Amino acid sequence: MVNERALVQTAATDPFALVSARLEPWLSQRAGGGAVDPVVRPSDHADAQINGALPLAKQLGCNPRDLATEIVESGQLDDLCAALEVAGPGFINVTFADSTIDHLLTEVANDEHLGLHKSSEPRTVVIDYSAPNVAKEMHVGHLRSTVIGDALVRMYSAAGHKVIRENHIGDWGRPFGMLIEHLLDLGEEVASSGLGQGDLDSFYKAANAKFSESEEFQERSRERVVLLQSGNPETHVLWDRLVAMSTAYFNTVYEQLGVLLVDDDLMGESKYQPLMPATLERLEASGLMSESDGAKVVFPPGFTNRDGDPLPLIVQARTGGFNYATSDLACVIDRIERLGADLMLYVIGAPQQQHLEMVFAVAKMAGWMPEGVSAVHVAFGNVLGDDKKMLRSRSGESVKLVDLLSEAVDRASAAVEEKNPSLSDAERAAVAEMIGIGAVKYADLSTDRVRDYVFNWDRMLAFDGNTSPYLQYAHARICSIFRRAAEEGVSSGEIAVREPAERALGLHLLGYPAVVADALESNSPHRLCTYLFELAQLFTSFYEQCPVLKSDGDTRSSRLAVCDLTARTLSAGLGLLGIDAPEQM
RNA sequence: GCCCCCGUAGCUCAGUGGAUAGAGCAACGGUUUCCUAAACCGCAGGUCGCAGGUUCGAGUCCUGCCGGGGGCGCCA
Structure with a gap:
């Protein structure tokens, strides 16, 4: 549990970490020294469960239920919890006090980083x-x-x-002899305008075809590689041009995709x-x-x-x-x-x-x-088509990323037009961009990266299920509440969760820093996706069961605060995935 | 032949050695004069590929097998 190389600072607002931190010294002393993990986990039976009594009882040779009872009676958790009960072979079911949740939520709501703090030991x-x-x-x-x-x-x-x-x-190696020779054959002007249009594929294929057909071309290509590697200035100018045209093209794709890569990151x-x-x-x-x-x-x-x-x-x-x-x-x-x-x-x-x-x-x-x-x-697996084989275009070639992305935006645009015709053309274009690109990214990020995944337009662009449009929609609905709240002149206030649905939502909100830590430890963005999906589900459930603007007084201002925190968490979480959250859609 | 990855509901997928393995989609049944129904609620659906082993406890760890994918000397 104690790990000074942890990638994410343990959040002071994480109730699980709080329970763990309270119990650790007591357990350690009870065990006669040495670190003991209390093993605090999410539970189907309560807000959390403590499993640590079982392995420790084994170690100490005592009865696990008795030890669990001892832990409960130690009083370490009394101020945090409304109920602690021993269950089964020696689990402890934890029910947090509402006041604990309220208090922690208030702290998180006042924190611009939502409890996710910068590492004190940055790497x-x-x-x-x-x-x-x-x-x-x-x-x-x-x-x-x-x-x-x-x-x-x-x-x-x-x-x-x-x-x-x-x-x-990949800006070096044997193929560059043939590429430069092909560039010379075409004449620089022609090649330059052709590549400028992003027609890189046909350029490469033409060079490759010539290479396999013509011995004379092969010979020239080989000589050209030698010239390149020996630093021949004229050759380098041509090589530079090829690289510049390509990287300019890459940048347009990166921009469309909305990733952070820029020229300074190039290290070919x-x-x-x-x-x-x-x-x-x-x-x-x-x-x-x-x-x-x-x-x-x-x-x-x-x-x-x-x-x-x-x-x-x-x-x-x-x-x-x-x-x-x-x-x-x-x-x-x-x-x-x-x-x-x-x-x-x-x-x-x-x-x-x-x-x-x-x-x-x-x-x-x-x-x-x-x-x-x-x-x-x-490592990551392949993108598969519906036939479970590597995704290919109809003609059997690999699918161009630009084509894939523009189709995603087109499909998103059509869906938005159908479902929200009141948006202006400009608004729709902006929203379609966020939904389409977000859907492609989310589909890629939301399953365990090491597995292959099946690329399916209808599924990734669906507005229900574990998709980015569903998450974005939850966010947009909250924004809509706040537009209306502003009109009515009401604002959020002190948080006090009471109804089961808002309590469950509140508790989940407190788990944000821990899930980012978890995702980082294993370099698995899908864990963050799963969390955000659950968050959106809990929100929509809350939204059905707990009127926000239609309630009044402290209840309304508390629920508004919970809505605000939910929207910020959704937006920040999607942001960590590189996905935008539109305010309306 | 050796090595690596994957195998969980009809489909797509979660699942930190802990209780009765969970979602979503599809299917079925409900819910709207009400904050975005692009939604929600309910119902059903399982030999966690198979067989051993370790453990108080295994979908999870170990071994062997089966099925799918990938890699295995001068391309990158």
Whole structure:
């Protein structure tokens, strides 16, 4: 429980943490010293349940129900709780006093961060995500890395950490010989205008086709790679142009998608080229490097190939060229030694797992990744079509991200037009943008990232179920209440939750910081999604059962305050996911 | 052949070693002169892939199998 490396400060307003903190010293003393986790958990039978008596009784060799009774009778929780009762084999069911909930809610409502406080021990977190390839179209395959990475950036920042975004674009390597030659063949002007329109796919494919057809082109391409790598100025100008056209295009996609990536975050493979010889020298000096089939390799223990032989990480090919293992190692060094990273997240597809494990293992063996610095592969699964196979367009090609996003906005616009015709064209366009893009992002973020998920327009854009439109709608309804409240000149006041529905909503609101902590510990934005969905459900249930503006006096002002806090939590939570919450829809 | 990931309701998915495994969708039955019904309430739906093991307690941890996906030397 005590963890000085915790990513999120334990909230003083979290009733679960409060119970835990009260019980810990008492239990520890009862156990004769040593840390004891009270194991406070959500419960179906009460506001919370304490399970800690069972393992401790086992340890002390006493009866768990007796120990649970002892805990209850210790009086540690008396001022917080309305009821404490021992149940089953030794659980303690906790019912918080209404006054406890009121008090904590008031504190959270007065806090602009809703109880989510900046870490007192901020870490330097490098997050590697998106990583499209220069001269190639961004397709649905880049969606997950970009969206998940963006959410993590926002969450780590909110928790008070120093976040460094790194967009490791594919801007170097063998294909650039053919791309530059193709650019020259087309003439710079033509190519420039073609790429400017975002028609990157056909450019790349044309170059590729020429490469496989013409030996003369292959030869030129190979020579061009050599020129590029040797720093030939004329070649570099052309390369620069290709990269600039692509990154300008990426920026338009990022803007449409509403992610934080900007040019300053670009850190493509080319940036690590100058660092590779030194990386190799350091590996050499470490004594880890050996030679295998003419290539320079390192054998991290525990990895085997098809034949059961040790599997090498190849850091220099037989031909003398470096590859992505070398570049990834240089990258680790750069992030730790130049940027001062103590946590590195790689938001990269699951198939890269073994490669990354090997890179991390070698970096550790070489002493580049000391104690206290960690690298985490934030892996994710595929986006599937309704046929459960990789999502493809009708023609069987990968789906362009821009096409996907504009279809999302179109569909959202049609839905808004049908359901709220009173919005002006401009309002509708803005709202459709938030709903459409939000729906795509939420669909991606709301399931465990490591699994594949099925991409389905109707489901993600539905206004009910676990979707962003449902959450956005809950938020918009609250905003509507406040527009009306302003007209009527009423405002929120002191919080006092009484009805079961508002009490349940209030208790859930207090869990916001803890759920962000939970999501961060496992780099799992879907945990935040689940929380927000439950919040929206609890709100709509409250909204049905507890009249707000139609009540009066203290009840009305209290309910308005609960509404306000709910709206702020929904908006902030969606914000951490990179999703906007419109005030009307 | 070896390694990794996944397998939970008809469908899409949650589930921190804790009580009777939960939502949503679809289906069925209700609710609106009332703050956005784009909603809510109710009802039903399960051999948690299978078999062992550890544990006071296993969907969760361990082992083996079955099914699906992915990876396994010089592309990135």
